[in-house]
Amino acid sequence: MKLSKIRSIAVALVAAVLLAHTAPVFAQQAAAQQPPAATPMAAPSAEQPATAPETTGATQALPASGTTPNGSVTPGLAELSPWSMFMQADIVVKAVMVGLALASMITWTILIAKKIELGRARLRLRSALKQISEARSMSEAQLALGDKTSPLSMLLAAALREARVSAGLASDEGIKERAVSSFSEIVRAESRHMRHGMGFLATIGATAPFIGLFGTVWGIMNSFIGISKSQTTNLAVVAPGIAEALLATAIGLVAAIPAVIIYNHFSREIKVYLEMVARASGAALRLLSRDLDRSHGSGRHSRAAE
Template sequence: MKLSKIRLITAALLSLSLAAPVAPVFAQQPSAPAMSAPATQPATAAPETTGSTQALPTSGSTPNGSVTPGLAELSPWSMFLQADIVVKAVMVGLALASVITWTIFIAKKIELGRARWRLRSALKQVAEARSMSEAQLALGDKTSPLSMLLSAALHEARLSAGLTSDDGIKERAASSFSEIVRAESRHMRHGMGFLATIGATAPFIGLFGTVWGIMNSFIGISKSQTTNLAVVAPGIAEALLATAIGLVAAIPAVIIYNHFSREIKVYLEMVARASGAALRLLSRDLDRSHGGGRHVRAAE
């Protein structure tokens, strides 16, 4: 009995000694998943964050980096500097044509205004004159078409002294008046040919610059092998600038030409009135001279 009790106690002690180191192992096993889980979470989150930060610059860098700066540089001066030498020559020529147009406008406006004022004043001064000599005294040393007409009439009257044909004297004087009127018309129309030429040819010259610039743009597109707007737009804008400058030069030239055509027509009508006034004064002098001769013959 005692031997069996000893065996049972010995077996219980052995079982306890074997079970003691196993318990800590099982106690540590639940903590392993808790430590491994946080380690795997940063590993999976890091690629997601990295991928999102790389996608944002990629989506915004292409339009902001290529299109916007290119469009910001498209000013008229920069387009002129970047244009081809032929397009630059066209632009410079059209700019000079525009300067010529406005120079003619200012000079012709001053000249025509002064001529109309002098002629209107001369017509008022000789309105009450009874003879050519009185008219010349009223005009004095002032130069105007009317003074030239009176000088021509007096010259013809002196050359025709002793002739009895009044019609012949008037016809020759009228011929001299026509030459003076034509000379005045040519003088006032000086510079109108430039305006007509600029107004007619400036759009076509600008169109030539545009066609040349677009040809160069297409050549550049074929070399770069891209149809991106940032590559195509600058060349086409430079080409269209030539047409814009051509229109800027042509439109004012046409308007100014039509304006001066009307103004010169009004002025030439005033010159025609002055010619009629001079011819009437010559006719009065001729009638007065023949009337005095008739009175002398009647007294004899």
């Protein structure tokens, strides 16, 4: 009797456990079999069209900023910078750009060096002319200048040398002519020295635009080759190559325009400096003439005393 009760209780417990596990499964199956309730369709608002426009197979135009409608960046229309254009350029265009950049560096180097050289030379010569303004002879002028090196000191040295080697000659005009010839050589040498480097400026100013144009033509040729290979005229394919080509022309102009301006500036500055050298040559010639007249005057006085 006790065993039967125990057996019945155990069977009831097992049945309860099985029912607890299977009840949720039956509930989910019943819910799945029921048809979904119809939901009322929302009426289109006044601001929103009732039907969405149908898309065609044609490709929509991309925004000007180079982004697609979903916000991704188009590779060919990404933001271009001078450095990225240089790195993507052909080897010939790169060589042109590097050469033009070096030419521009040479131009600015000549500007700094020539400005310092001309400034110092004009200052020395102006100071020397002021020092000999009260001198009555070439020896006094040399004492006033001292050991300072300037075109005026070279002119005085040439005049003294000519007077010394022509001692005993009766013709003063011959001495002056030979002194003027020596002065002309000194002035030409000073002009050549001051014009050193001007040839580079003239060459850069004349050839840099054409070199840049060569790089542009080469880059555009490569762009057309790329268009023919890709068989498309999409802006993503055409724009980078043309931009790289135009960059070569821009660098050529950047190198040429300052070179022409600096060349014209130094042409005027050198002309002013050479006019000062001509003044120094005239001052040395006047001192030589005074010494010659003084020597002849002392000779006449000595003969008169005899």
